[in-house]
């Protein structure tokens with residue numbers, strides 16, 4: 001294997017070239033089994049620049065726990081040498097499991113040492129050829145590091161793998177090795193130490209990463225997240241088909257706004273737009289701690305939307321009538337003992353249309369099925385599914401409790417929002433339905449979930465305007481309003497720009 005390095009050359013580019021050359025000589029299957037995908041220097045630089053910002057100590061200890069050919073270490077040192085507070089001493093700790101990369105890594109470190117010396121900075125390094133997750137450093141969890149920068153391997157691990165046992169605090173269900181790296185490194189940072197990881201985006205949601213998220217958020221303040229929109233443009237040298245994200249954090253620091261950005265790949269990093277959002281808008285307070293990112297190209301949920309369903313005393317539920325279980329009670333025609341049953345087809349944007357003479361739209365009320373029927377009262381009813389071609393993600397209708405009967409049936413493909421132990425006013429119902437049908441909410445759901453389903457769990461996290469604002473919207477919006485009219489009313493009450501104005505703004509920006 002040929003390793004090139006000259007002290008004059010750009011260290012990160014050289015380390016990357018060495019890494020690519022090394023991995024080309026390794027069989028593809030082995031490369032995959034070790035998760036060997038080197039970070040392109042442009043991305044490494046983008047990661048390091050923010051990560052070293054403000055690290056002002058005289059001695060800085062850096063950990064790269066899955067070092068590969070040392071691209072990230074080289075870039076972090078370059079960034080420190082180029083920063084306003086260059087340290088006097090840098091201690092570099094590199095872990096790499098693959099023996100074939102160790103020789104090259106030492107070359108990189110030697111060259112970095114010379115480079116630092118030329119700037120009057122002492123560099124000491126340790127290259128540990130071992131499994132980081134089983135190392136004493138990872139197991140002992142002593143907070144001794146000022147910066148951890150990593151592109152860890154990613155692949156699933158068996159539950160009995162010793163690395164899973166060693167880091168069981170971060171495991172829930174099927175573990176992925178990158179989640180273990182993310183979690184194991186949090187506890188190694190000194191207070192104020194910096195954390196920077198590039199990983200697949202999947203850790204931000206889904207139950208399998210819930211323990212990782214809890215651990216990370218207990219140790220770190222999230223500073224910034226950058227998402228790559230393309231599945232492969234960020235690692236164009238290797239065929240990595242994962243949506244990636246870079247996460248920056250600071251150990252045990254006070255919460256502040258999180259900078260969210262995105263780019264297609266490495267080439268458009270410099271033009272990526274950034275928005276700063278309160279953590280409460282992005283991180284769910286529930287134990288799952290799901291992180292939902294709005295798309296920076298589109299508006300974030302406005303900072304005026306500081307309320308939620310729970311704080312308004314409202315509950316989001318799924319329709320309890322499952323057709324095949326309730327089959328014995330469903331009727332095409334009205335009967336003496338029947339009440340209306342609402343299906344997806346009855347719910348239009350801003351209107352309930354019943355009967356439509358198409359579905360079994362009546363349900364008999366008997367002692368056996370009384371539990372699946374709801375009090376007939378005002379509520380907002382939404383479709384759980386919208387066709388892909390629908391321009392808006394949410395179809396919601398105000399229901400004023402005006403169909404016949406003291407109870408009503410709501411089929412399982414619908415969600416409904418009601419106020420248990422109280423009643424929603426007509427204005428609240430109309431206002432909330434209009435808000436849910438608005439373009440802003442549609443964009444929010446497009447940004448936070450890749451599918452067209454609007455689950456009750458997703459809905460519960462939606463930031464809402466105040467009740468007064470919802471009532472104002474309800475007072476202004478007309479029945480059967482077209483989408484543009486809804487947007488106008490919502491924008492007027494919440495003082496938001498309309499989509500057309502935003503498009504103009506972005507042209508002028």
Ligand SMILES: C[S@@+](CC[C@H](N)C(=O)[O-])C[C@H]1O[C@@H](n2cnc3c(N)ncnc32)[C@H](O)[C@@H]1O
Pocket residue numbers: 019034035036037038039064065066067068069070071072095096097098101130131132133150151152153154
């Ligand atoms: C995704 S690559 C990243 C390499 C380098 N940090 C970079 O950014 O270019 C992950 C590296 O971790 C190494 N690795 C895999 N499992 C490891 C483990 N358990 N401990 C330490 N290194 C590991 C792989 O051999 C590979 O070089």
